[in-house]
Amino acid sequence: MSQNPKYLSAICQCGKVKFEATGAPILTGACYCTSCQQAGQQIAQAPSAPPMLDADGGTSFVLYRKDRVHCVTGQEHLEERRLKPSSPTRRVVATCCHSAMFLDFTKGHWLSIYRNRIPEGAPPLEMRMMTSERPAGVTIPSDVSAYERHSAKFMRRLIVAWVAMGFRRPQVNLGRTASRAP
Template identity: 60%
Template sequence: MTGTPIMSVSSYCASCQKAGALIEQLAGAPRVLGADGGTDFVLQRKDRIRCAKGGDQLEEHRLTPGAPTRRVVATCCNSAMFLEFSKGHWLSVYRDRLAGAPPLDMRVMTRDRRDGVVLSDDMPNYATHSGKFMWRLLRAWIAMGFRAPGVAGLRS
């Protein structure tokens, strides 16, 4: 990854929780979900990420065959690497995969969090994808000339 990330978030959406639980069941897989059920991501423009090596070890997982999102796992260690919205211009990289990852900016989709989870007020907590979240994605897309490229070194 190069350049400043779009943002760093913890997602509590039902899909992230379901996919995280499934990935964690893979043999030897490290944790995906936080203790509170959130999944931490660093969002980065696709044109600022490339797979230098090991692309042949990546395998996609979709919650349903036609799902517009795929979660990609390294088969050598069953580590969740990133989530890709197929028509998007960014990748959501699992934050634990990055050395020196930036601190979280916000929590999103908190309306889907597990029953009984109380979130602290140490950062903004949004019930859905906030205007700030959407604005940052749009601003990155504008900077990319409204392109949604693939990622160098990865299979689509």
């Protein structure tokens, strides 16, 4: 089954949790920030957890407007993980199989669905960001644009999406919110 470009499914490793996203994504990228690396390493320590980090230490994601993503099945298996209790960034994991599903910047209007949770038809990578924090010894491929921080293109796309949403910031509610470190 191939993905419809206006519809995307994200599924946990065991299949109990499924998300659907509609419409075109804001963008597809890979982040190399220290927080993403740290969270990816911590989440990967859970038994049988699928990797969240790419082989080069980046975290690939497909960024969607929050109003275009919903949980179809398995919401009771979702749990947030934060590096610090006060962090506005939370990673949401399917506890049934320890699959990291998405990153939610709670003060924002977008969700970053982990690209490795999309079984087929994931949009191609468009950019790499926060490359100044990449792991030591990693050479960034030249297949797409790479930015040391967040690029103007990234920020412009976020703003355009927010305008299209009427400047709303929908909340993403989980079945469980046992906030703990990854």
